[in-house]
Structure formats: C-alpha cells, structure tokens
Amino acid sequence: MPLLSLFLLLLLFVFSALVSAAPSPTTIVRRSHTGTLINDTVYFVGGLATAATTDNEPLRSISALDLNQLLFTETPTSLAIFNHAATSNRTWASVKEPPKIGITFGQASASTPGEALQWLDPTTGNVTSGGNNVSRSNTAGPGMGPSARSGPLVGRVGHSLVQIKSKLWAFGGHTMAMGTPQLAKGTIIPVTDTLTFDLSEGTWSNLTTGLARYGHASARSGLDIVLSCYGISISSTETELDTDCVYFSVSRMTFFPAKLVWTHQDDAITATRVGHTLVTGDSDMTLYMFGGMNVEGTQFFQDLYQLDTSNLPTITITKLTQAPSSDAQPIGGVTPTAVNLVPSARADHAAVVVGSQAGFMIIHGGITNNNTRIMADAIPHYFSMSSKSWINNTEFQTQYAKQKNMIPHNNVSVAGILAGIVASVLVLGACVAYYIWKGLRDDERERLKKEEEAAAEDRIHPSMDDDHHSRKKDGGRKEWKGNSVYPLGSEDHTMEPFKSTSSLIQTEEDGKKSIKKKNNQVDAKPWAANELYSPGATTLAENESVNGYMSSSSSAPSGLRKNNSNGSSSLHSHHLRSGQR
Numbered sequence: 001m002p003l004l005s006l007f008l009l010l011l012l013f014v015f016s017a018l019v020s021a022a023p024s025p026t027t028i029v030r031r032s033h034t035g036t037l038i039n040d041t042v043y044f045v046g047g048l049a050t051a052a053t054t055d056n057e058p059l060r061s062i063s064a065l066d067l068n069q070l071l072f073t074e075t076p077t078s079l080a081i082f083n084h085a086a087t088s089n090r091t092w093a094s095v096k097e098p099p100k101i102g103i104t105f106g107q108a109s110a111s112t113p114g115e116a117l118q119w120l121d122p123t124t125g126n127v128t129s130g131g132n133n134v135s136r137s138n139t140a141g142p143g144m145g146p147s148a149r150s151g152p153l154v155g156r157v158g159h160s161l162v163q164i165k166s167k168l169w170a171f172g173g174h175t176m177a178m179g180t181p182q183l184a185k186g187t188i189i190p191v192t193d194t195l196t197f198d199l200s201e202g203t204w205s206n207l208t209t210g211l212a213r214y215g216h217a218s219a220r221s222g223l224d225i226v227l228s229c230y231g232i233s234i235s236s237t238e239t240e241l242d243t244d245c246v247y248f249s250v251s252r253m254t255f256f257p258a259k260l261v262w263t264h265q266d267d268a269i270t271a272t273r274v275g276h277t278l279v280t281g282d283s284d285m286t287l288y289m290f291g292g293m294n295v296e297g298t299q300f301f302q303d304l305y306q307l308d309t310s311n312l313p314t315i316t317i318t319k320l321t322q323a324p325s326s327d328a329q330p331i332g333g334v335t336p337t338a339v340n341l342v343p344s345a346r347a348d349h350a351a352v353v354v355g356s357q358a359g360f361m362i363i364h365g366g367i368t369n370n371n372t373r374i375m376a377d378a379i380p381h382y383f384s385m386s387s388k389s390w391i392n393n394t395e396f397q398t399q400y401a402k403q404k405n406m407i408p409h410n411n412v413s414v415a416g417i418l419a420g421i422v423a424s425v426l427v428l429g430a431c432v433a434y435y436i437w438k439g440l441r442d443d444e445r446e447r448l449k450k451e452e453e454a455a456a457e458d459r460i461h462p463s464m465d466d467d468h469h470s471r472k473k474d475g476g477r478k479e480w481k482g483n484s485v486y487p488l489g490s491e492d493h494t495m496e497p498f499k500s501t502s503s504l505i506q507t508e509e510d511g512k513k514s515i516k517k518k519n520n521q522v523d524a525k526p527w528a529a530n531e532l533y534s535p536g537a538t539t540l541a542e543n544e545s546v547n548g549y550m551s552s553s554s555s556a557p558s559g560l561r562k563n564n565s566n567g568s569s570s571l572h573s574h575h576l577r578s579g580q581r
Helices: 002-021 393-404 414-460 464-468 508-520
Strands: 034-038 041-045 061-066 071-076 101-104 118-120 127-129 133-137 160-164 167-171 193-198 203-209 217-221 225-229 232-234 239-241 245-249 254-257 259-262 277-280 286-290 304-311 314-320 350-354 360-364 367-369 373-375 381-384 389-391 471-474 477-480 560-563 569-572
Touching (some): 034 350, 041 350, 041 360, 167 225, 217 286, 225 277, 225 304, 360 393, 381 393, 389 393
Parallel strands (some): 133 203
Antiparallel strands (some): 034 041, 061 071, 101 118, 193 203, 217 225, 245 254, 277 286, 286 304, 360 381, 367 373, 381 389, 560 569
C-alpha cells in the first residue's frame, strides 16, 4: 500500500504540472505588474494578486501570452517584485544572448526595495543582477544616498522607465524610507535624480537633476524626447497634484514644460490621475494614454487619449471614443457583452505595444472600483491604432498575422537598396549573356547537323557531276572516270563521248535473251527486280552486268566491258550509226 500511495501522489504531481504548464486562454489576475514584448510573446511579470491595500506578497510567476494563438502559459520564477518598471521590449544588451527583461527597482515586500536592475530570463524564470551602483554623477540627493556622488543606488517606486537607443532612463519616483508608500503629505521622500543605465557598458550614471514626481507615466517621442504626464509632484514642504505634461530632451539633458491643447475642450482633464499608462504609437510622434485613478483611489477612469507631439512644446490631445460593438467575440474563453471590447475603468494595469507598422496596444490586468476596490479582469484587450478602435480576438489575430509579413521601410538601408539593384543588374546581364551564348551554340549545332545530313545524303545518292562524270581536260582530250559503286578499274578507258543520251546499244541476240529471261523469271536474282532504274534505262542483270556489259551506272558510258565465258572481260567499242536502235 505505501508504494501504491507514493505512486498515486507522484502521478497527481505530474498531472498537476502538465495542467499548469498547458496553454490556456485565461491567466492570473495581476496589478502593479509590467508587460514586455519579445518576438511574438508578451510577458507579464510580477505584481499583486489581490486588490487589498494590505497585500504586499508579490506573485512569483510569469504569464506569457502567445500572440499567434492568444494562449497563456505560466512560468515560475524566484523573482518577487511589484510597483517596479521594466523594459518595454527586448533590450540591446540581450541581442547576443537569450532575450531578457530588464526589471528596475520596485518592492520585494512591504519594506524591502528591489535592486536597481535585474535581468529576467522569461523562458526559465532565472534572475541575474544587473548592477546596483552608480559610477558617474554630477548630483547628490535621496536617490544617491546622503550627499553622495557615487556608490549604491537607493531603491524607489512610482517611477517610469524608457529606453532610447542603448540607454535606459529612469524618471521620478519616491524612496521607501517611510515603509509602505502612502499618498499623504509629508510621508514620502522624493527622488531628485534622473538615472541612466548604459547597456553597452553595463554601468549606471546620474548626470542631471530629476523629475521630482511619482505616479506619472512616461513614453518616448522620437529619438530625443521623453514625455511624462500627470502624477504627483513632491517637495520637502508640499505635495502638488499635476495636471500637465513635461518633456525631457536627451540631447540637452533638460526638462521643459509642455503646452496642452485639447481638440474638444470638454474632453480636457481637469484633475490629476495616477496609475495610468502612456505608450508610443504607430508613429513616433503619436502617443496613447489610458485609464488611471484619482489620488484617493475612489474614482477610476476608462478614457483613451491620443497625444500628438509633432509640434513641441505644444501637444494636441484628442479623446478617442467607441460605441459598443454588436459582434463581440469570446475573449479569453469568456463570452462577453458588446461593451467588453472596451476595457473597464482601471488603474495599475499594464500596457504593451505590439505589431510591426500600424500597431496595437494591449491592456491587461489592474484594479477597478465597483463600490469597493476589486481586481479588473485578466482578459487582454486589443486596441488597433490604424482603425482607432478596440477589436476582438479574431480581428486582432487576422490583422497581426498580416503585419508580420510586412517589412517596415525604415529598416531598409540605402546601401541595401543599392546592393539589391546592383545584384539585379548582374543577374539580368548574366541571363542575357547565357541566352546569347545558348543561341549561338544552337545555331552552330544546327549548321553541323545539316552538313552531316548533306554528307550522308551524298554518300547514299552520289551527284551526277561529282561522282559519275568527273572529267578533266588533258591535251584537248576528256577523261571519264567511274564512280565508287561500279568502278571501271585503274586502266585508262578513254573514248570520244557519246553525242546521244540513249541507252546502251545491245546486240539483237543479247536483247532477246534478256527479254526471255525476264518474261520466264528463270534463274532471276531476288535483288534484280528491286534494282534501281537508271536514267539511261539501264537495268542490272545477272553477273552484275548491264545486259552482258559492265556498267559505270552512267547514262552515257564511254567504255563497255564484255564478259567472256572464262570470266575475263574485253573492251568493245561501239560506234553509233545514224538511225541504229
């Protein structure tokens, strides 16, 4: 029995592991977490599992959303973190390695700050330290430790993280000196530095003053500007609720105030908000801001805004609205009502941008308020930046698959285009040269073939002029030569050429014998009847003679050789007489 029980327990453990690892359309509900895109997968990391303000036990798992199948898998990890910031996608430092996610600061517990930078392998859950010391600094303040210009970095929460080229920029936040952060005056120590992590060197530096606000949201605009909106500004004497945006110039290392212009004044945000998200859209100059809550945590927002930063310092803001859809599809295995395509009002959620060109924004998790603080749904919601609308799963999968086959034009260099043109010209030239060579070769083969056929024809049917009557003048006399079929021999057989083209003259006796044999078919040779009829009406009879004479197959031979009874031959010259037949 003990062995059977052990076996059953082992079987149950394996089954549970397989079930937990199997892909699922649903996932763990999270808040105060982050989302990172790597290839075709979005990884949601850390956060809390309940809406209780006393919950300080972070989740130790990674929820991976496969964008091709829209299924989740869960991976355990030793990393315990919430209220942190993370790289939005695969970082430059991890190009030569398995892709990793950069996790900055945050909380490991109610009173334990997270490290300045940790690298998380999303496929295994393994974590490695990325450095917790600053090497260069021009400022001193709470973020650096008391009056320090270099040394260990002090932890923070409520900050934002933006990557520009090969550097990570951490903006704002507050320290953990007073324990669990409370949004109340005088309990929080602000951070006054702006930290930069160089991915190529693996070092932190602090070369400028800080943003001095927390609960804000930041995103990149182009390759020089970082925009930060709303949140709470803090100082040693007061706390201010921010209702504006500021932007930071990387090249000038300075913050500037922005001027907000609303497309419709009725849509203007008049009170601050925290826990909202801001992402860079399909154009580097277009940003999208969603959700958030008031400072007290009693009002949650469902607003979606589009920010145009192409004319800084002026930012044009347009509120995007959408009527409920009548063709809502099941999302995450749950059949929603039409309005569920639009995410419910929420804060402390995660927002991730995916797609190659037109782009999509995915909203996941967070908290909401339905007479009390509760967790928002764990269903991902998809916003299409091309149609400016929330879409269902089927629409997202179809549009995302199309974008995967599209190549962004800005990834194609001029050198690559020129190289392609040169290669195309070379290939085209090689093809033309090949076809010219092939045509010449075929023509030569055809010519040789015709010559061979002509030569073969000549061997089968010799020419009358070339073979039968090859003559040459010698002292006024003409010489007639035999051909290769019926040679006359090497003797000189000359005579005056006939002036008539009539058939050879036969004696009356010979002619009668020949006719008699032909009529009676006596002793006829099988090949005699098939012999070709010569132009001079000469036929081949027995003993290979032409009616008793050797023939040269010509229509007007100059010499005839008479066969004797002993097999020898003698030459008989026959002179034509006028009127003889």
